[in-house]
Amino acid sequence: KEQTASQALKMGLLDAIVDTENLHQSALNLLHNAIDTTINWQPRRSQKQQPLALNHTEALMSFTTAKAMIAKLAGPHYPAPMMAVKTIENAAQLSRAEALQIESTNFVKLAKSSEAQALIGLFLGDQKLKAAAKKAAKKSSLIEHSMVLGAGIMGGGIAYQSAVKGIRVTMKDIAPASLDLGMTEAAKLLNKRLERGRIDGLKMAQILGRINPTLSYPQQAPQIIVEAVVENPKIKMAVLQEVEAATPATTVLTSNTSTIPIDLLAQGLTRPEQFCGMHFFNPVHKMPLVEIIRGKATSEQTIQQVVSYAKQMGKTPVVVNDCPGFFVNRVLFPYFAAFSQLVNDGIDFQRIDKIMERQFGWPMGPAYLLDVVGIDTAHHAQAVMAEGYPDRMAKAHKDAIDVLFENKRFGQKNGSGFYNYQLDKKG
Structure with a gap:
């Protein structure tokens, strides 16, 4: 203490x-x-x-x-x-x-222990990643005004993280209810910090004041835009083309897609060199990693600017090339596939979670992690991975994720997945 x-x-x-x-x-x-x-x-x-x-x-x-x-x-x-x-x-x-x-x-x-060697390797890898990000960020200007397209939980989380780090952020959506949800998410996170004594009421008001919820594009164009609408390629492409036409040529566009190829989303853009992926993980305020996905047309200047923005937000950016699953999902989904096979073989998913957490030291087991990620998100990503890597990731049978998705058990987001959930007093 x-x-x-x-x-x-x-x-x-x-x-x-x-x-x-x-x-x-x-x-x-x-x-x-x-x-x-x-x-x-x-x-x-x-x-x-x-x-x-x-x-x-x-x-x-x-x-x-x-x-x-x-x-x-x-x-x-x-x-x-x-x-x-x-x-x-x-x-x-x-x-x-x-x-x-x-x-x-x-x-x-x-x-001399294996744990020490693993932790040293983790530390050195983290330092190497941060050094590369720092070098890239030096060549870019600081972001003073950003924009999030699509409110809700994810959009609200991205807006909150920007505002907490002193960046003005415009949060745009087509539905007032979504804007309310995004602001509620930001306010909820700030209230938790207020209750713990980490900020006072004045600081909370200042942070919330940096977030501007709106149904229209702002008069002052942002330097960078994060698209965070529904994970549907047609909708994302339409939104990106619309925002590109509504903003000046200097604005950098990014997409928070978790699975859709960046080169596909870049089709129809007149400035594909100023577009890349910027994949945050949920919950945004807790997860340090951000994937920066480079498309075939993405310029080095764009990558440097987005890396700089991620660092300003207090995140650890990792730059990867465009491919199915990017980096994290390519690592994660073989793990989920093994989990699904065990469940298909009759192993209780709760037992698997307990073993992975208690015996292997994972912060959460695969079933609980899928509930946190979202069964609908995992179902879509699973299909993308199977299509992208048919030799390694193709599915031969219906699995637990398919069954839960068909029964609209999407995880924590709607209160039921592998487990059932309800809000506690703190929300």
Whole structure:
């Protein structure tokens, strides 16, 4: 738990608090006082080198509670937190030198573990991705005004994320009810931050004030537009052609499609070089990854500008070429296909979820993940993947996703999928 300097001083974690401008002189004063014995520092050092002053009962209660809490939070796949507690427990009754030896031994064990190697690889990969995005963003101007076409949950989430990062955003839709839904989504997310004390009422009003819901195109053209209408190629193509005609030649167009080829959507555009995919994941405010999809005609300048916008939104952009499934769905849907085969073989989907979460460490199992993604979205994406990769992804039979889709059980979005859902008090 984080503590302020004043709180740490009261707890005895600090000996003193020094202003920045007095730091050098205070350090000299401390040394002089130690030399002339004004400060009796030897007992303090001796105390720190001795075992902790805990009796057997206190130690048992403290470390049993700590280990239970860590086991619940970290689970079996992250050994470092539990090792840290056990290291403190084993070293508590030893001298400083003996305690440091235990700490060193346990650190080496963790450093050589497969989990450490995996986490290091993950970190290095993430840093490489961020470095590439940073390099691309340097060549582009900052976005001050963006636009989202299509409100609702996804459009509202994109608008919210832009507004939170200080970007003015116009949210356009053809239906007032959809605009209301988009603004409600943004307000709901801000209310959660307000309840947790992360923002105050003034800050919330300022963020909401950056979102302009409208049924018409704004007089001041945005620098970038994110199309987020229904996942239907004919509708998306019509909307993109309409907005291209209504905006100046400098405006960059993007589509939030999850499955439709970018080259297909670019057909009919007069400026295909200023168009690419920008695929967000739901919920937008929580998911860091954004796929930037490059079409055959997409210019490098367009990619750089969209990467820059994604970074402004606090996202991690990954640039991929246009192909069925882009990057994420090409990785994800073989996993879903294996899940569907297990269900067809008679395995309970709840059992599969529990095994994937508890034994393999996934944040959610495949059935629950499909409900979050949306059964309708998964059904459509499944067909796209089967068509794009017939040798690997073709379906030989009807599966659970097909059955749920036919019965209009679309997941969390309509309250029923593999599981049933209802709103809690927080919505």
